[in-house]
Amino acid sequence: MSVKLAILKSGETVISELKELISDEKVCGYLFENPHIVQERSSIFLTEDSDETSRDLEVSMSPWIILTKDIQIPIRPDWIVTIVEPIDSIREMYEEKVNGNEHSMSSIEE
Numbered sequence: 001m002s003v004k005l006a007i008l009k010s011g012e013t014v015i016s017e018l019k020e021l022i023s024d025e026k027v028c029g030y031l032f033e034n035p036h037i038v039q040e041r042s043s044i045f046l047t048e049d050s051d052e053t054s055r056d057l058e059v060s061m062s063p064w065i066i067l068t069k070d071i072q073i074p075i076r077p078d079w080i081v082t083i084v085e086p087i088d089s090i091r092e093m094y095e096e097k098v099n100g101n102e103h104s105m106s107s108i109e110e
Contacts, residue, residue, distance in 0.1 A: 003091050005038065006030070007081040013038040014064050015086060015094045021074065030075045034098045035064040038090070059090065061097055
């Protein structure tokens with residue numbers, strides 16, 4: 001398994017340890033382990049000293065299906081729009097959260 005970001009048909013961005021479920025040499029689903037929904041919010045800061053603006057991206061993660069105690073959730077392949085590799089800071093944030101060294105929100109400068 002490896003940490004991936006999945007965009008779902010619902011528009012949600014989910015980060016998870018992800019594994020393909022294969023039957024007869026064909027992907028029939030995906031297994032999300034410890035899935036968390038990723039939410040981002042952009043902030044723009046204007047400075048008086050110059051014409052430049054600074055952009056920050058605030059990212060937070062929370063358990064994807066908060067009312068379950070299941071840590072492995074199978075997903076049908078037709079619900080996945082795309083699967084991508086997360087940037088290093090997001091992967092680290094996820095791993096810290098899952099391993100108990102939680103940061104509820106992180107900022108990323110653009």
